[in-house]
Amino acid sequence: xxxxxxxxxxxxxxxxDYRDGSLTVEGQEVKDLTEKEIRELRKNLxxxxxxxxxxxxxxxxxxxxxxxxxxxxxxxxxxxRVMNLLELVGLADKRDAKPRNLSGGxxxxxxxxxxxxxxxxxxxxxxATAMLDPSGRKEVMNVIKKLNKEENxxxxxITHYMEEAxxxxxxxxxxxxxxxxxxxxxxxFKNVDLLKKIGxxxxxxxxxxxxxxxxxxxxxxxxxxxxxxxxxLCQL
Numbered sequence: 366x367x368x369x370x371x372x373x374x375x376x377x378x379x380x381x382d383y384r385d386g387s388l389t390v391e392g393q394e395v396k397d398l399t400e401k402e403i404r405e406l407r408k409n410l411x412x413x414x415x416x417x418x419x420x421x422x423x424x425x426x427x428x429x430x431x432x433x434x435x436x437x438x439x440x441x442x443x444x445x446r447v448m449n450l451l452e453l454v455g456l457a458d459k460r461d462a463k464p465r466n467l468s469g470g471x472x473x474x475x476x477x478x479x480x481x482x483x484x485x486x487x488x489x490x491x492x493a494t495a496m497l498d499p500s501g502r503k504e505v506m507n508v509i510k511k512l513n514k515e516e517n518x519x520x521x522x523i524t525h526y527m528e529e530a531x532x533x534x535x536x537x538x539x540x541x542x543x544x545x546x547x548x549x550x551x552x553x554f555k556n557v558d559l560l561k562k563i564g565x566x567x568x569x570x571x572x573x574x575x576x577x578x579x580x581x582x583x584x585x586x587x588x589x590x591x592x593x594x595x596x597x598l599c600q601l
Contacts, residue, residue, distance in 0.1 A: 369542040370523045374489050377521075378410045379403035391486075411480035411488040415495045417472040419464040419479075425451070426460040429478045436483075450478040453516075454508050470501025474508055481512065487519040488512065494529065506532060527554070527568045531589040538565070551587040570594045 375381035376388055379395055388395045390406060398406065419428050429447045438446070451457040454474040464472055473493060480488055490509065494502040506529055512518045522533065530536050531550045538546040538553060540563045546553050554560070557567050557575060566572075574588040582601065588594050 366525075368539045370539055371491055372542075373539070374412075374491055374521070374523065377489065378407055378412060408483065409486040411483065411485035413473070413476055413480060413488060413490045413493045415492050417464070417469075417476050419472055419475060421464050424461050424463060425456060425467070425475050428464070428475055429482055432479060432482050446482060447478075450482055453481075453511070454478045455504075468501060469497045470504035473497065473501070473505050477505070477508055477512070481516070481518065485518065487521060490520065490522040490524075492523050492525070494524065494526065502526065502529070527566050531568050538563075550589055554589060555586055557586075 372381060376383045376395060377390055379398065383396055391409065393402070393406065395403075395406070420431070423431070426447055429450055430443050433443045433446060448457060448460070451460055454477055456471060456474055456478070459467065459471065459475075464475070467475065477488070488509075494505050497505065509520050509522065510532065513520050522529065524530055531554065533550060536546070536548065536550050536553045537544055538560070545563065546556060546559070554567055554571050557571065560567055568589050570588050570590055570593065571586075573594065574584045574586065577584045578586070584597060584601075588597060
């Protein structure tokens with residue numbers, strides 16, 4: 366907390382200024398863009414926050430349709446696009462529900478559907494699972510992976526949950542405004558002592574692997590997931 370993660374994200378989409386250093390998005394130095402250019406850049410950058418930002422008086426369908434209505438899509442286009450999006454996030458059966466009747470994970474999935482209605486190239490998740498229970502976090506992470514792998518949308522995800530971080534292609538650890546570590550999850554989470562020193566947890570299975578090594582078992586130091594642990598124990 367307080368390492369500068371959210372500030373970095375706000376710099377990426379031009380919500381906050383920076384003077385030093387370099388930050389390029391879509392090949393453009395963000396601090397050099399005009400207001401008009403920043404508005405154009407934001408069309409390709411969706412953003413999801415901790416709180417769901419849904420209109421309580423509108424249905425799930427109406428919440429997702431709102432940005433399309435603002436850009437004057439036809440009713441037929443909106444109907445088709447919104448239903449496709451609700452299918453994508455697994456909420457087609459909730460089209461007429463109000464947000465108050467949804468779980469936290471379902472609300473966040475509605476928010477995601479509303480963002481991808483505008484077909485962004487990248488979606489930024491600012492601790493989007495922080496307010497959710499484990500079931501809700503799993504729901505949202507499954508949607509994030511689906512967007513990335515099936516819809517080819519880049520996802521940039523701030524999280525305090527190491528079990529979420531291990532699902533990434535690339536991990537960056539930030540401490541006191543500086544990049545401390547960067548690499549694949551396996552490369553980053555090998556640095557157990559350093560991560561603990563700055564107050565971060567490591568994945569549960571990485572912790573367990575260390576304890577088993579102390580007991581004399583030949584366990585790799587780059588185990589991150591339950592499946593990897595099960596495979597290794599079965600081999601032993």
